[in-house]
Amino acid sequence: MSAAQESFEWPVRVYVEDTDAGGIVFYANYLKFFERARTEWVRARGISLRSGLEEGISFVVHSLQMQYHQPAYLDDQLGITADLITVGRSYMVFRQQAWRQGDNTLLASGEVKVACVQLPAGRPRKFPEALKAVLQVPVTANHHQ
Amino acid sequence: MSAAQESFEWPVRVYVEDTDAGGIVFYANYLKFFERARTEWVRARGISLRSGLEEGISFVVHSLQMQYHQPAYLDDQLGITADLITVGRSYMVFRQQAWRQGDNTLLASGEVKVACVQLPAGRPRKFPEALKAVLQVPVTANHHQ
Amino acid sequence: MSAAQESFEWPVRVYVEDTDAGGIVFYANYLKFFERARTEWVRARGISLRSGLEEGISFVVHSLQMQYHQPAYLDDQLGITADLITVGRSYMVFRQQAWRQGDNTLLASGEVKVACVQLPAGRPRKFPEALKAVLQVPVTANHHQ
Amino acid sequence: MSAAQESFEWPVRVYVEDTDAGGIVFYANYLKFFERARTEWVRARGISLRSGLEEGISFVVHSLQMQYHQPAYLDDQLGITADLITVGRSYMVFRQQAWRQGDNTLLASGEVKVACVQLPAGRPRKFPEALKAVLQVPVTANHHQ
Numbered sequence: 001m002s003a004a005q006e007s008f009e010w011p012v013r014v015y016v017e018d019t020d021a022g023g024i025v026f027y028a029n030y031l032k033f034f035e036r037a038r039t040e041w042v043r044a045r046g047i048s049l050r051s052g053l054e055e056g057i058s059f060v061v062h063s064l065q066m067q068y069h070q071p072a073y074l075d076d077q078l079g080i081t082a083d084l085i086t087v088g089r090s091y092m093v094f095r096q097q098a099w100r101q102g103d104n105t106l107l108a109s110g111e112v113k114v115a116c117v118q119l120p121a122g123r124p125r126k127f128p129e130a131l132k133a134v135l136q137v138p139v140t141a142n143h144h145q
Numbered sequence: 146m147s148a149a150q151e152s153f154e155w156p157v158r159v160y161v162e163d164t165d166a167g168g169i170v171f172y173a174n175y176l177k178f179f180e181r182a183r184t185e186w187v188r189a190r191g192i193s194l195r196s197g198l199e200e201g202i203s204f205v206v207h208s209l210q211m212q213y214h215q216p217a218y219l220d221d222q223l224g225i226t227a228d229l230i231t232v233g234r235s236y237m238v239f240r241q242q243a244w245r246q247g248d249n250t251l252l253a254s255g256e257v258k259v260a261c262v263q264l265p266a267g268r269p270r271k272f273p274e275a276l277k278a279v280l281q282v283p284v285t286a287n288h289h290q
Numbered sequence: 291m292s293a294a295q296e297s298f299e300w301p302v303r304v305y306v307e308d309t310d311a312g313g314i315v316f317y318a319n320y321l322k323f324f325e326r327a328r329t330e331w332v333r334a335r336g337i338s339l340r341s342g343l344e345e346g347i348s349f350v351v352h353s354l355q356m357q358y359h360q361p362a363y364l365d366d367q368l369g370i371t372a373d374l375i376t377v378g379r380s381y382m383v384f385r386q387q388a389w390r391q392g393d394n395t396l397l398a399s400g401e402v403k404v405a406c407v408q409l410p411a412g413r414p415r416k417f418p419e420a421l422k423a424v425l426q427v428p429v430t431a432n433h434h435q
Numbered sequence: 436m437s438a439a440q441e442s443f444e445w446p447v448r449v450y451v452e453d454t455d456a457g458g459i460v461f462y463a464n465y466l467k468f469f470e471r472a473r474t475e476w477v478r479a480r481g482i483s484l485r486s487g488l489e490e491g492i493s494f495v496v497h498s499l500q501m502q503y504h505q506p507a508y509l510d511d512q513l514g515i516t517a518d519l520i521t522v523g524r525s526y527m528v529f530r531q532q533a534w535r536q537g538d539n540t541l542l543a544s545g546e547v548k549v550a551c552v553q554l555p556a557g558r559p560r561k562f563p564e565a566l567k568a569v570l571q572v573p574v575t576a577n578h579h580q
Binding site for chain 4: 021022023024027028029031032035053058060061062063064065066067068071119120122
């Protein structure tokens with residue numbers, strides 16, 4: 001696998017919807033791909049975003065930085081990694097990468113700081129206990145479509 | 146103006162986000178454009194979608210049909226029309242068109258049936274009185290950016 | 291499986307990017323899901339959209355109709371079907387459905403007429419021979435993520 | 436105006452398409468808004484992205500960083516600023532902000548480094564002369580819809 005051994009990785013196929021008139025994946029769409037991988041990272045730990053929402057608990061991105069290394073094209077099969085690198089009382093920082101699987105090329109990399117908030121006001125809140133518990137446990141998973 | 150005299154029309158510029166690797170506007174994005182024009186049609190009648198949402202009133206698309214006549218390209222300035230052609234107890238049908246303003250070309254046309262629903266269950270409900278009142282009154286507006 | 295035995299079906303997970311402030315999947319996004327299933331239907335027959343693009347051959351949607359039956363929610367696992375129901379000299383008509391796999395509910399259904407065109411002018415053209423050949427051969431495939 | 440006097444600013448309305456199930460604008464969509472403002476910044480200097488594309492000249496994002504301060508909601512009227520803060524031989528860095536106009540609140544801010552590339556290979560190239568010329572000239576413009 002392209003990513004480091006311990007990385008969580010989620011497969012993403014590039015469809016027409018993801019591309020733009022430059023013939024490549026539109027830059028904002030990597031944030032969709034990264035968010036899919038973070039969602040599956042959470043799901044792999046048995047946590048449901050939706051049941052969180054039903055209790056008014058949501059996760060919002062606080063800040064991020066991205067580097068775009070190489071473009072992705074229509075039909076590319078990507079692997080999107082998500083590694084939790086820092087955990088605070090109410091936030092997590094993920095390091096994420098997008099790899100093209102055909103030629104093992106790093107396409108984009110970044111760090112995303114996600115805060116736990118209470119709806120509807122959206123104020124920061126402590127992680128729910130269920131999530132806090134699993135954040136201590138490393139889960140290694142490489143899912144392949 | 147390209148549309149019939151009585152049509153409500155809203156301007157939409159084509160950005161990179163709207164295009165795909167074929168160099169044209171991705172077909173699903175016309176539904177975004179049509180929805181923007183319907184939202185502005187409603188707003189022009191003094192109705193706020195957001196205050197509706199706060200009362201659990203929402204609008205969902207029941208069905209639609211679309212014809213794609215000519216492609217739109219990056220930087221095109223479009224005019225999106227919305228004409229209310231049928232009103233029921235809990236639904237409205239809009240006829241909508243997308244025109245390119247530079248050469249007065251019809252790009253896409255369709256009909257969209259929108260139902261009023263009560264959240265969270267999403268069951269059909271009568272229009273709120275405020276909306277029902279304005280649905281009787283034709284509003285002609287041509288907004289230009 | 292929810293769809294008829296012979297249907298091609300492709301799995302789609304609902305992510306935050308697909309939902310809207312009404313708490314459901316935004317209506318335009320079903321067209322993305324349908325397009326993903328058509329793309330995989332073509333790929334399952336050994337045809338690459340991208341190599342088509344490189345020869346200036348593209349596929350554009352000519353027209354469509356959609357019915358929205360029930361909403362889809364965050365985290366839902368969907369199955370998107372694609373059945374070729376008509377083939378012409380330069381067009382195909384697909385019947386497509388979106389099912390929720392948890393409770394076997396039909397969420398949306400539609401028909402999409404896709405035309406083969408020659409870039410950059412975008413004029414209708416005959417199907418390339420490779421595609422024409424496979425269009426005669428039924429391929430039954432149910433892919434699961 | 437909310438932004439500093441000299442900033443270029445472009446209006447963006449929040450539609451249903453921009454929101455997510457958390458009731459706020461999805462984080463990736465600010466990159467769409469920022470890109471619209473950069474496009475209009477370029478257009479205000481008489482440069483057409485599309486004619487660039489026709490000559491194989493494109494602009495790709497090299498890197499970016501974003502801070503999300505406050506959420507935006509359905510129907511919000513935003514002002515998106517774009518300020519050129521650095522110009523190199525083949526790249527530009529923009530400082531950008533998203534403001535809500537109703538209560539003059541800063542919602543998001545970031546810096547985006549954009550590189551000029553030659554298609555189809557996508558290698559960095561010098562700015563075309565026409566663009567280089569206008570990059571020296573400050574253009575102050577506040578456009579309102």
